[in-house]
Amino acid sequence: APMLEVIDVARRFSVTPAVRGVSLTVWPGEVTCLLGPSGCGKSTTLRMIAGIEHLDSGEIRVAGQRVADPRHEVPPERRPVGMVFQDLALFPHMTVAENVGFGLPRTRGSAEQVAHLLGRVGLLHHADRYPHQLSGGEQQRVALIRALATRPRVMLLDEPFSSLDQRLRVEMRELAADLLREAGAAVVLVTHDPDEAMMMADRVAIMWEGRIRQEGTPLELYRQP
Numbered sequence: 547a548p549m550l551e552v553i554d555v556a557r558r559f560s561v562t563p564a565v566r567g568v569s570l571t572v573w574p575g576e577v578t579c580l581l582g583p584s585g586c587g588k589s590t591t592l593r594m595i596a597g598i599e600h601l602d603s604g605e606i607r608v609a610g611q612r613v614a615d616p617r618h619e620v621p622p623e624r625r626p627v628g629m630v631f632q633d634l635a636l637f638p639h640m641t642v643a644e645n646v647g648f649g650l651p652r653t654r655g656s657a658e659q660v661a662h663l664l665g666r667v668g669l670l671h672h673a674d675r676y677p678h679q680l681s682g683g684e685q686q687r688v689a690l691i692r693a694l695a696t697r698p699r700v701m702l703l704d705e706p707f708s709s710l711d712q713r714l715r716v717e718m719r720e721l722a723a724d725l726l727r728e729a730g731a732a733v734v735l736v737t738h739d740p741d742e743a744m745m746m747a748d749r750v751a752i753m754w755e756g757r758i759r760q761e762g763t764p765l766e767l768y769r770q771p
């Protein structure tokens with residue numbers, strides 16, 4: 547069964563609608579990229595899935611359960627949804643390990659899970675550092691595993707690598723792709739970079755002025771003129 551179903555959602559801030567009837571179906575372990583120019587409604591769509599933006603119409607389901615429609619919205623902290631946003635900072639007063647463990651019960655199992663994830667991204671030796679003592683790429687890795695630590699059903703990434711330089715970006719894409727595949731969540735990745743979409747996506751939805759204009763596998767879209 548699909549893990550994430552976005553059904554005809556719309557959102558208007560002013561006269562011009564930001565999102566006008568977007569639908570998406572994402573299966574467990576699948577990465578869907580929302581690709582499109584700045585202002586086409588990608589972030590607003592992601593924020594509605596996360597529960598930090600209201601819907602004017604439509605419906606969102608996670609694992610078959612309705613989490614949002616215009617009349618009822620499950621708050622973000624009660625959705626099995628993880629997020630990595632470009633500007634979603636780590637908690638500055640918490641160590642790396644505390645950041646990753648935030649939201650987990652205080653058990654031995656959780657501590658082991660945190661250590662496993664830190665090892666997975668090569669940061670076990672930085673567990674007791676504070677975020678400002680890490681490089682940008684290291685902070686990004688911590689943000690990614692923090693979002694994965696609670697084992698979310700759905701993972702949302704909004705331009706997660708855009709602040710990194712080219713070499714780090716390529717490295718992070720590969721690491722993130724591996725981690726996301728292992729996690730088995732339904733992933734929605736927002737990007738305006740076609741290379742990133744082609745490299746990471748199982749399916750690509752190309753957005754334009756609040757709508758999905760084309761949708762398919764990278765190969766299908768690449769073949770089209």
Ligand code: ADP
Nearest residue numbers: 559560564582583584585586587588589590591
């Ligand atoms: P993208 O992520 O594709 O760049 P957004 O979803 O951020 O696009 O924005 C879509 C449109 O909605 C843009 O015209 C943007 O200016 C507008 N918008 C987004 N958020 C708000 C907001 N909180 N208030 C008013 N307008 C907004």
Ligand code: ADP
Nearest residue numbers: 597598622623624627628629630631633634693
């Ligand atoms: P803004 O641009 O409005 O600050 P953010 O994306 O930073 O938007 O966050 C909007 C709201 O969503 C904030 O109230 C924040 O506490 C909440 N939020 C952000 N990330 C998470 C998360 N991972 N889990 C739960 N709530 C979150």
